[in-house]
Amino acid sequence: MSNMETHKKLTIGLFGFGVVGEGLYKVLHQTPSLNANIKKVCIKNPGKKRNAPAELFTTSREEILSDPEINVVVEVINESEPAFEIVSTAIKNGKAVVSASKKMIAEHLTEILDLQKTYEQPFLYESAACASIPVIRNLEEYYDNDLLHSMRAIVNGSTNFILTKMFEDKLDFKQALILAQQLGFAEVDPSLDVEGYDAVNKWTFLLTHAYGIIEKPSNIVFTGIQNIQAGDAGVAKEKNFQIKLVAQAKKLNNGKVAAFVLPQFVTAEEPLSFVKNEFNGVVIESGFADKQFFYGKGAGSFPTASAVLSDISALRYHYRYEYKKLYHHTPNKLTDEFFIRVYVSFDDWKYVPRDKFEWIEEWHAEQDRKYLIGVLPFSSLRESNWWRENNTSLILSPDPIIEDIEIRKLKKMSLELAGILD
Amino acid sequence: MSNMETHKKLTIGLFGFGVVGEGLYKVLHQTPSLNANIKKVCIKNPGKKRNAPAELFTTSREEILSDPEINVVVEVINESEPAFEIVSTAIKNGKAVVSASKKMIAEHLTEILDLQKTYEQPFLYESAACASIPVIRNLEEYYDNDLLHSMRAIVNGSTNFILTKMFEDKLDFKQALILAQQLGFAEVDPSLDVEGYDAVNKWTFLLTHAYGIIEKPSNIVFTGIQNIQAGDAGVAKEKNFQIKLVAQAKKLNNGKVAAFVLPQFVTAEEPLSFVKNEFNGVVIESGFADKQFFYGKGAGSFPTASAVLSDISALRYHYRYEYKKLYHHTPNKLTDEFFIRVYVSFDDWKYVPRDKFEWIEEWHAEQDRKYLIGVLPFSSLRESNWWRENNTSLILSPDPIIEDIEIRKLKKMSLELAGILD
DSSP states (O other): OGGGGGOOOEEEEEEOOSHHHHHHHHHHHTOGGGOEEEEEEEOSOTTSOOSSOGGGEESOHHHHHTOTTOOEEEEOOSOHHHHHHHHHHHHHTTOEEEEOOHHHHHHTHHHHHHHHHHHOOOEEOTHHHHTTSOHHHHHHHTSSSSOEEEEEEEOOHHHHHHHHHHHHSOOOHHHHHHHHHHTTSSOSSTHHHHTSHHHHHHHHHHHHHHHOOOOOGGGSEEOOSTTOOHHHHHHHHHTTEEEEEEEEEEEOTTSOEEEEEEEEEEETTSGGGGOOTTEEEEEEEETTTEEEEEEEEOSSHHHHHHHHHHHHHHHTTTOOOOOHHHHTSOOOOBOOOEEEEEEEEESOGGGSOGGGOSEEEEEEEOSSOEEEEEEEETHHHHHOOGGGSTTOEEEEEEEEEEEHHHHHHHHHHHHHHHHHHO | OGGGGGOOOEEEEEEOOSHHHHHHHHHHHTOGGGOEEEEEEEOSOTTSOOSSOGGGEESOHHHHHTOTTOOEEEEOOSOHHHHHHHHHHHHHTTOEEEEOOHHHHHHTHHHHHHHHHHHOOOEEOTHHHHTTSOHHHHHHHTSSSSOEEEEEEEOOHHHHHHHHHHHHSOOOHHHHHHHHHHTTSSOSSTHHHHTSHHHHHHHHHHHHHHHOOOOOGGGSEEOOSTTOOHHHHHHHHHTTEEEEEEEEEEEOTTSOEEEEEEEEEEETTSGGGGOOTTEEEEEEEETTTEEEEEEEEOSSHHHHHHHHHHHHHHHTTTOOOOOHHHHTSOOOOBOOOEEEEEEEEESOGGGSOGGGOSEEEEEEEOSSOEEEEEEEETHHHHHOOGGGSTTOEEEEEEEEEEEHHHHHHHHHHHHHHHHHHO
16 A cells, blocks of 8 residues: 555654553564664663563663654653653654653643644654553544434542452452552552542543543542442442442533542443453543444553554654644633532531532441432532541432523422422 | 635535434534535435435436436435445546445445545445444544554444343343334345344454554355344353443454454453444543443444534535555554453353364353363364354453463463363
């Protein structure tokens, strides 16, 4: 095919030789058709034994960043700030960059967008979102002209593994976490995953590709699964729900976007209920394509390396993200002007500001643990921390968003219903 | 972004203004950012009332095919032969082509590949595979370097709708079919869907993108759901299975590919069990990315139009399929050298050639209907028709493929087990 002729030969400088870096090295060896070759690997610790020839390694960043023959820098290190230094220098030096560093990308998104604009170099990071699921590519290429009503996703494999074990094997949170660590699905310091930081980092740049939104991760309301209790799983089971840590975004009638990362009850009909263990899943609802669901491994050496490989492969034909929702459409804006229906379980009523609720639909008090279901203005979650302190566990209802225009009617109905029941 | 500068303005000539054509017309009106404009629509029946200005329409193919200003031909008519004439003339006249005609593409695959090679024009047909699911694009772009172990899919929404209704609402086949027709999910002449022709047509070119295989649809063993009985659904339910019409392909240890379209029992753990009603689903298992699952609407005006739209959008940056598995790798070959485990239900033993079975694991005889589970050489399905005649219903077991190298060990185990049980 004639478009083959324009394919670049790729000479790669790799930063990092952990599970992903080594996975990529192996994967590249098994795909000679790619015409890509790792020339040098920059590592921090030269003493460590590695499964690759010693002459491949260097501890000098400059050896890669200043080598004119290297036209692709692949960065799969763990620390955010060095990663950003490497990536930005590489772009400035005229190299295409592939990165897997979600935290770095989320925290430096504006600078990264500016660098791409100024130096016109491709910067691809599919593996940073859901590892093997091509969600960025499909948002960029396939849903670029469609109207995205909503997007919801399980983007963190560790927390999903823990929740699955809490549900299916009735482990408590700590047992499930230890099992996840033993199997390599959770870090030794698991807080980045468990408390939702990893998920909100990924959600930050997925919001850019889906809606043209640019926000700091710290500006998106989120939590993790650290407060979910075995009792919550019991309540969920009674209602035939599962509990998932769901990252979501929905375009509201006011034209703005509601977006957050919170635990949620998920019904059996919802595709995300199918996502078990370390898998990830993304549900996209759009004007024309209707409901789409992507499912795949969201973590692990080879699934992540396969996404890095696909990005490298795309560089051969000079592929770049266009960020169409940001540059060619009117970018969307985040809003807090909506309400959410939540389940809250807690040790004592004193920890729950009942006056913040628009109404409460259900409440139960048992010896040790109490719970209620009610409706809150979303802004109240941003303004205070009661819902993630004092052992309190907040879980969204299925289909949790209630828009401003619906709230009055629903409140009236709910109060009438309460009157009848009293 | 600088790559915007290379974007073509697209002037479209559209063939066909049925549900998909009209859907596309509406969808394009809602996406002005695409910079694409329908100049003329060729229709067969000028008398019919249409929801678009009269001056848009013509009955002359030439008016579109010879118009030098039109650089994109979109073909969404139903008849295969006229579609091929239109598509091949358009390519020869230097136009990019987007088509939704699965039957035409399957039947003229070799010619279409040759035309693309000779005239170097893009010919895109994502909507022909699974409508809104971007399966071709992902096979081309995302799994191009990965080793595909297997691919299995529900590619026909009508049959899946009928099966769902037989299962969930306990309708018999005919009632479910009538309901599908009433809701617009099945044609007035439903045989193309129901008897598996539509599925095998789609599978033909998906095999090309996944494995570089080029075969006539008639050379792929297939059937539909026409012989499935309410009793089969009952047996499935007992075993906690569902019945799906599954198109599948698997790379065997001998390096060749097993591929067919047959009804199959599907376990609750299998992602395809999640695919209900008119939805489609594709499961890809690969060396690096592991298990992936894509799910979305496989039929309907807007879901199909959205895929056509994505193809049109891709033409702006001169996108073409590369058929890498065909041209840049060693293309794979189909094989019949394997065995399959099947369930067969039938009216009378005389219709089942028991001597063709390697062994039979289970059999049941009730008043009106009998069934057995056993293992057959796959070639026996190609060589005879007993399994789709005389009201006989053949359904594959979950994980039905048994490779040559396993068969002797399994046969020995099975015969020993039968001896113990006798």
